[in-house]
Amino acid sequence: MSQRPIIALDFSSKNQVADFLAKFPQNESLFVKVGMELFYQEGPEIVRWLKSLGHSVFLDLKLHDIPNTVEKSMTGLAKLGVDITNVHAAGGLKMMEAAKNGLIRGTESNKQVPVLIAVTQLTSTSENEMHEDQLIEVPLTESVLHYAKNAEKAGLDGVVCSAHEAEMIHQATNEKFVCLTPGIRPSGSEVGDQKRVVTPSEARTIGSTYIVVGRPITQAILPYEAYQTIKNEWNGASK
Numbered sequence: 264m265s266q267r268p269i270i271a272l273d274f275s276s277k278n279q280v281a282d283f284l285a286k287f288p289q290n291e292s293l294f295v296k297v298g299m300e301l302f303y304q305e306g307p308e309i310v311r312w313l314k315s316l317g318h319s320v321f322l323d324l325k326l327h328d329i330p331n332t333v334e335k336s337m338t339g340l341a342k343l344g345v346d347i348t349n350v351h352a353a354g355g356l357k358m359m360e361a362a363k364n365g366l367i368r369g370t371e372s373n374k375q376v377p378v379l380i381a382v383t384q385l386t387s388t389s390e391n392e393m394h395e396d397q398l399i400e401v402p403l404t405e406s407v408l409h410y411a412k413n414a415e416k417a418g419l420d421g422v423v424c425s426a427h428e429a430e431m432i433h434q435a436t437n438e439k440f441v442c443l444t445p446g447i448r449p450s451g452s453e454v455g456d457q458k459r460v461v462t463p464s465e466a467r468t469i470g471s472t473y474i475v476v477g478r479p480i481t482q483a484i485l486p487y488e489a490y491q492t493i494k495n496e497w498n499g500a501s502k
């Protein structure tokens with residue numbers, strides 16, 4: 264079965280999302296990412312609406328709070344029917360376990376529990392910033408790996424990571440452990456503010472389980488064509 268790249272809906276209103284989705288065939292079931300920008304302006308209704316259109320939703324809210332609060336919030340997110348959601352691994356083992364429990368509690372018995380992944384170190388954080396701001400003295404990769412192993416220990420399904428970290432994480436975790444990677448650019452395209460990018464086929468080779476693609480699709484003159492090109496490359500079709 265061909266896999267869908269996850270399209271980052273980095274828009275600030277439902278109207279903008281509707282305009283964007285109108286460029287896709289009506290019956291095309293997409294996998295989309297709703298982040299803080301859209302969620303905080305349109306609320307849970309945006310997720311219900313996208314689900315009602317038949318799309319899969321990765322709700323990227325990166326929860327990080329006390330375990331009790333995260334657990335109850337996750338129960339609510341599971342009730343929305345999200346397919347993937349996430350927390351910060353920095354919240355600790357207990358918080359991650361609570362998040363998982365909350366999702367299980369909120370999922371109807373005939374439905375799949377949403378995939379739960381952890382953010383390790385944000386890719387916007389440099390090694391120097393990690394040392395100075397977080398007083399973490401180990402190298403950045405060691406911190407990323409530690410957080411990934413903690414996520415596995417807490418029963419999470421995987422992590423958000425740069426494709427460059429995927430191989431190292433796969434080696435240290437079980438074979439089902441998910442690596443979801445943003446920072447994807449089709450060969451020959453604009454890099455924008457992303458510093459370390461890989462192409463969809465490189466991401467596949469390196470071991471990404473899911474890829475998240477924003478501007479190369481949302482800002483394309485022909486978004487559906489851009490989506491299909493990226494999807495084909497992701498699924499290993501020769502160019």
Ligand code: C5P
Nearest residue numbers: 271273386445446457475476477478479
């Ligand atoms: O437009 P672009 O493809 O760069 O968008 C990537 C998406 O992935 C954005 O929604 C961005 O916030 C998100 N993201 C990222 N890097 C991370 C985590 C999330 O680019 N480390």
